[in-house]
Amino acid sequence: MSNRAKDQSDTSPSAKSLTAKIGLSQSEPTVETVPDLFVKFSLKNKGRVTVDPVLTQTELVIDGKPFEQSAQLFGNGPRDARFSSLPAGETIDFSYAIGYYFRKPGEHTLLWRGPGFEPVQLKFRVAPLSGQWKEVARCAWATVSVERALYRKEGSKDFFVHVRIDNLLKRPIGFVAGDRYQVFYPNQWAESELPRRQVISEMRRLQKELSTVERQKLLALFASGAKAAGSNRQVRILPGNSSDYYVSFNAGGRERVEAVKLPYLIVVMDGVIDFSDGKELYRASREMNDSNHGEVALLTPVKLKDMPADALIF
Numbered sequence: 001m002s003n004r005a006k007d008q009s010d011t012s013p014s015a016k017s018l019t020a021k022i023g024l025s026q027s028e029p030t031v032e033t034v035p036d037l038f039v040k041f042s043l044k045n046k047g048r049v050t051v052d053p054v055l056t057q058t059e060l061v062i063d064g065k066p067f068e069q070s071a072q073l074f075g076n077g078p079r080d081a082r083f084s085s086l087p088a089g090e091t092i093d094f095s096y097a098i099g100y101y102f103r104k105p106g107e108h109t110l111l112w113r114g115p116g117f118e119p120v121q122l123k124f125r126v127a128p129l130s131g132q133w134k135e136v137a138r139c140a141w142a143t144v145s146v147e148r149a150l151y152r153k154e155g156s157k158d159f160f161v162h163v164r165i166d167n168l169l170k171r172p173i174g175f176v177a178g179d180r181y182q183v184f185y186p187n188q189w190a191e192s193e194l195p196r197r198q199v200i201s202e203m204r205r206l207q208k209e210l211s212t213v214e215r216q217k218l219l220a221l222f223a224s225g226a227k228a229a230g231s232n233r234q235v236r237i238l239p240g241n242s243s244d245y246y247v248s249f250n251a252g253g254r255e256r257v258e259a260v261k262l263p264y265l266i267v268v269m270d271g272v273i274d275f276s277d278g279k280e281l282y283r284a285s286r287e288m289n290d291s292n293h294g295e296v297a298l299l300t301p302v303k304l305k306d307m308p309a310d311a312l313i314f
Contacts, residue, residue, distance in 0.1 A: 016116060016117060016118060017045060017046060017047030017049075017051050017116060018043050018044065018045060018046065018047075018051065018053060018086075018114075018116040018117035019043070019044045019046050019117060019118075020041070020042065020043055020112060020114070020117040020118070020119075020120045021041070021042040021043075021044075021120060022039060022040065022041055022042075022110060022112050022120050022122050023039075023040040023042075023122070024037060024038070024039060024040065024122070024124060025037055025038035025039075025040060025095065028127065029099070029102070029124070029125075029126050029127070030105075030126065030127040030128070030129070030130050031103065031104075031105050031126060031127070031128055031129060031194070031195045031297075032129065032130075032195045032196060032295075032297055034099040034100075034102050034103055034126050035099050035100055035103065035194070035196050036097070036099060036292075037097070037098070037099025037102065038095040038096065038097050038098075038099070039095060039096055039098055039099075039110065040093065040094075040095045041093070041094050041095065041096075041112065042091060042092070042093045043086065043091065043092050043116075043117065044089075044090070044091040045086045045087065045088050045089060045090055045091075046089075047088055048088050049088055050085050050086060050087045050088060051085075051086055051116065052084055052085060052086070053083065053084075053086050053092065053114075053116055054114070054115060054116065055074040055075065055083065055114075056071045056074050056075045057071070057114060057115055058070065058074055058112065058113065058114030058115075059112075059113055059114065060073070060110065060111070060112055061109075061110070061111035061112075061113070062101050062102075062108075062109075062110060062111075063108055063109055064109065067101075073096055073098070077094055077096065078094075079092075079094070102124075102126050103126075103194055104126065105126050105127060105128040106125065106126060107123065107124075107125050108123070108124055108125070108126060109121065109122070109123050110122045110123075110124075129148065129195060129297055129299060131148075132147060132148055132149075133145040133146065133147055133148065133164065134146050134148060134296045134297075136184060136269045136286065136293060136294050136296065137184065137271075137273075137284045137285060137286055137293075137294075138284065139275070139282050139283060139284040139285075140168070140282060141167070141168055141169055141173055141275050141277075141282045141284070142165055142166060142167055142168055142169075142173065142237075142273075142275055142282075142284055143165070143166045143168065143284075144163065144164075144165055144184050144273065144284055145163070145164045145165075145166070146161055146162065146163055146164075146184075146267070146269055146296045147161075147162040147163075147164070148296060148297070148298050148299075149162060149298070149305055150257060150267075150298070150302055150304050150305070151246060151304060151305050151306070151307045152254060152304040152305070152306060152307065153248075153307040153313075154307075156248065156254075157254050157255070158248040158249055158250060158253070158254055159248065159249055159253060159254045159257055159304060160246045160247065160248045160249075160307060160313070161185075161186045161246065161247055161248075161249070161267060161269070161296075162244060162245075162246055163183070163184050163244060163245055163246070163247060163269075164242050164243070164244040165237060165242060165243050165244070165273070166237075166241075166242045167237040167238065167239060167240060167241055167242065167243075169239060169277070170239045170240070171239055171277055172236055172237065172238055172239060172277065173236075173237055173275045173276065173277050173282075174222055174234060174235055174236040174237060174275065174276060174277075175234075175235055175273050175274060175275050175276070176218065176221065176232050176233065176234050176235070176274075177232065177233055177235065177273075177314055178232035178233060178314075179314060180247050180248075180250065180271075180314050181205065181271070182232075182272075182273070182314075183245065183247060183271055183273055183314050184247070184269050184270070184271035184272075184273065184286075185247045185269065185270060185271050185314070186247065186248075186249040186267050186268065186269060186270075187202060187203075187204065187268050187269065187270035187271075187294075188201075188202045188267075188268040189249060189253060189257065189265060189266060189267045189268065190265075190266045190268075191260040191261070191262040191264070191265055191266070191300070192262055192263075192264045192265075192266050192297075193262055193263060193264070194263075194264065195264045195266070195295075195297035196266070196292065196295060196297070197266055197268070197291075197292075197295060200291050202268060202270075202291075204270055204288065205270070206288075207272050207285055207288060210274060210281070215281055218274060218276050218281060219276055219278060219279070219280075219281065221234070221276075222234075222276040222277065222278040223278035223279070233312075235312075243312075244312070245311070245312040245313065245314055246307060246311045246312065246313050246314075247313070247314045248313075249267075254304065257302050257304075258301070258302060258303075258304065260300045260301070260302060261300070262300065263299070263300060264297050264298065264299065264300060265297070265298045265300055265302055266295050266296070266297055266298075267295075267296045267298065268294050268295050268296075269286065269294040269295075269296060270286050270294055271285070271286065272284070272285040272286075273285075
């Protein structure tokens, strides 16, 4: 064999000189988090000469079906010279956001094959909606969670959302609220094929920082133990305890949510709560640049629960 022919053989992908690996960006994906899932790919040249990985000739097989856009997928993304000429002993790593293809709960299989490496396979599970409660905000002092349920109140055409606040500290904390815009509230709802909004058309209120005077008044109120003025309510939460309230979607929609036919109903929570312990203030909020964290998915058909007689309502 001539030296020229030998070199061509060594650098050919058919020489299987590459070692492939695949992984996930999430250890325990759920139907809510899987749209953000990245599949991570890695190729190492275990040979002695530089080779072309010919990525566009590799193919994904998703749940037993070849992915028709494999060449287009692997031909895109940021890359350097190693992606067409991988030196001996070196590795290329890259990832693609293809979690959408695993959106159904249950077991999934991903196979990656190509001319330069032995096929690698990954099996994983996408969990269904998790738990009765969905955390929508967290700060150093407290968490804010929403029950995956809707409530009704006699005499109202609105639906209500059940919110729970857990005190994470070893001292009492509290907050003052008189209306929905001083707590977390349902800002939008939508029906969906997936447990995430596909189109985001939400209008949000600006979250204004407390003025120096407002901060001083709030601190003084909790330090003195006095009652909140006017229609405001002062809510205190003991160490390690929780407090809950109910808040309506004030644009109505109770009859419409009961008639939803798609698999999921998405309630989008917004809001801000300023907590105090009498000495300091800490804020829990849904960040203004966040479009997904406030989403609470419910399975349909939605059956509304009756509001408790002693419910705290904002």
